Amino acid sequence: MAYVIGDACIxxxxxxxxxxxxxxxxxxGKYVVDADKCIECGACANACPVDAPTAG
Known part of the structure; x- marks a missing residue:
């Protein structure tokens, strides 16, 4: 399932x-993930300083 960026996004x-x-x-107000393009690699979650992206 594609990653989702939560409300913690800065x-x-x-x-x-x-x-x-x-x-x-x-x-x-926050970044969004295109679920059709997301390959679920986790690079976004590893780069985020506030842990906003999570596996949907």
């Missing part, structure tokens, strides 16, 4: 820059 962009398939984009 919109720093660390997750988006680490995503190998460009599945993460800036949304309204």
């Amino acid at each position: 919109s720093c962009g660390a997750c988006a820059s680490e995503c190998p398939v460009d599945a993460i984009a800036e949304g309204d």
Whole structure:
């Protein structure tokens, strides 16, 4: 299941820059993951300083 970015997101962009398939984009107040592109690699979760991305 694709990763989901929770409300803890501080919109720093660390997750988006680490995503190998460009599945993460800036949304309204937080970043969002395109579930159709997500390959569930966990790079976003490893890069996030506030642990906002979680496996959906």
